[in-house]
Amino acid sequence: MAQEGTSASPGYPAGTAAERSECRADRDPFQWDVREDCQVRQILDRIADKWSLLVIALLDEGTLRFGELSREIDGISKRMLTVTLRNLERDGLVRRTVYPEVPPRVEYELTSLGRTLLGTTQALVTWSEEHQDEIVRAREEFEAAAH
Amino acid sequence: MAQEGTSASPGYPAGTAAERSECRADRDPFQWDVREDCQVRQILDRIADKWSLLVIALLDEGTLRFGELSREIDGISKRMLTVTLRNLERDGLVRRTVYPEVPPRVEYELTSLGRTLLGTTQALVTWSEEHQDEIVRAREEFEAAAH
DNA sequence: CCGGATCCCTAATGATACTG
DNA sequence: CAGTATCATTAGGGATCCGG
Numbered sequence: 117m118a119q120e121g122t123s124a125s126p127g128y129p130a131g132t133a134a135e136r137s138e139c140r141a142d143r144d145p146f147q148w149d150v151r152e153d154c155q156v157r158q159i160l161d162r163i164a165d166k167w168s169l170l171v172i173a174l175l176d177e178g179t180l181r182f183g184e185l186s187r188e189i190d191g192i193s194k195r196m197l198t199v200t201l202r203n204l205e206r207d208g209l210v211r212r213t214v215y216p217e218v219p220p221r222v223e224y225e226l227t228s229l230g231r232t233l234l235g236t237t238q239a240l241v242t243w244s245e246e247h248q249d250e251i252v253r254a255r256e257e258f259e260a261a262a263h
Numbered sequence: 264m265a266q267e268g269t270s271a272s273p274g275y276p277a278g279t280a281a282e283r284s285e286c287r288a289d290r291d292p293f294q295w296d297v298r299e300d301c302q303v304r305q306i307l308d309r310i311a312d313k314w315s316l317l318v319i320a321l322l323d324e325g326t327l328r329f330g331e332l333s334r335e336i337d338g339i340s341k342r343m344l345t346v347t348l349r350n351l352e353r354d355g356l357v358r359r360t361v362y363p364e365v366p367p368r369v370e371y372e373l374t375s376l377g378r379t380l381l382g383t384t385q386a387l388v389t390w391s392e393e394h395q396d397e398i399v400r401a402r403e404e405f406e407a408a409a410h
Numbered sequence: 411c412c413g414g415a416t417c418c419c420t421a422a423t424g425a426t427a428c429t430g
Numbered sequence: 431c432a433g434t435a436t437c438a439t440t441a442g443g444g445a446t447c448c449g450g
Contacts, residue, residue, distance in 0.1 A: 151337045155395040156388065164311040164387065170297055182432055191299035193424055198433065208401025219431045220430080229397055236386045240310065241295055241303065243383055248302040250376055254355025329412055340444055345413060366411040367450075 162207060163233065167192055167200040172230065172237050175210065179225040209233065309354060310380065314339055314347040319377065319384050322357065326372040356380065 149156055170189050186197055204210040209230035215221040317336050333344055351357040356377035362368040
């Protein structure tokens with residue numbers, strides 16, 4: 117338990133308070149802060165993650181159990197699903213509810229914060245669907261050009 | 264040259280034609296295809312990439328040279344910038360122009376296809392900026408709960 | 411100045427076995 | 431069922447040197 121998660125769990129450089137406050141400073145106004153230790157970068161790294169995007173998009177449909185997510189997301193391992201869900205829970209995007217039954221049941225759903233992300237993630241998915249042909253074509257051309 | 268790129272270059276399973284055609288099949292209509300070998304998943308993996316997002320967002324401002332990108336994106340190495348740019352070029356999102364001068368000059372800009380992604384990537388960045396406080400708070404609560 | 415090719419190391423991820 | 435712990439693997443990414 118020392119290198120889990122897309123980023124380390126407790127992590128972040130010690131004294132980030134000062135850095136955080138001047139986070140958006142001394143750059144031209146049209147550009148957002150791209151510094152590595154910036155909140156935005158860290159959040160982006162979590163959201164724009166291979167599995168996180170899929171989980172969020174799936175939870176659009178409503179509450180799902182661990183096993184359901186596991187089956188829906190082709191190729192994810194139990195481990196990565198756990199890690200991904202924990203990170204999302206940690207960031208307040210997903211709520212985890214344990215029902216003290218036997219056999220145990222655990223349900224996941226988007227929080228209201230998580231739901232504010234839905235539009236954007238869906239936009240990404242939609243974009244991918246709409247442009248996959250163009251991209252495939254571009255790849256073929258690129259390959260053909262024998263760069 | 265055998266393990267570069269966010270995904271392998273020539274890659275993709277051999278006979279994907281059949282799979283591709285039935286790609287969106289036998290699932291409920293409200294759900295997109297999440298299969299690992301699906302185009303959408305592969306494209307998503309490329310777009311939702313730590314560096315790709317940053318590069319695309321930066322190229323919003325216009326044409327940039329390799330060195331400029333390198334300096335703007337805090338923490339990226341020459342190598343990863345090269346790899347990222349080549350992937351984006353390969354997918355037809357970025358155009359690379361070499362000027363046969365000495366010293367050489369290479370410029371990168373979004374293609375029209377790449378520009379169709381801008382709205383979405385910016386939305387992601389904006390979302391992150393707007394909600395960073397909530398997320399930081401959620402993390403602190405989560406940590407406090409000593410889960 | 412813009413990268414390509416290599417070497418190398420660490421972090422990320424998969425597989426498996428175990429538990430409440 | 432829903433994880434956790436451990437081990438093994440590998441792919442991501444940095445450093446460096448080289449060529450155009």
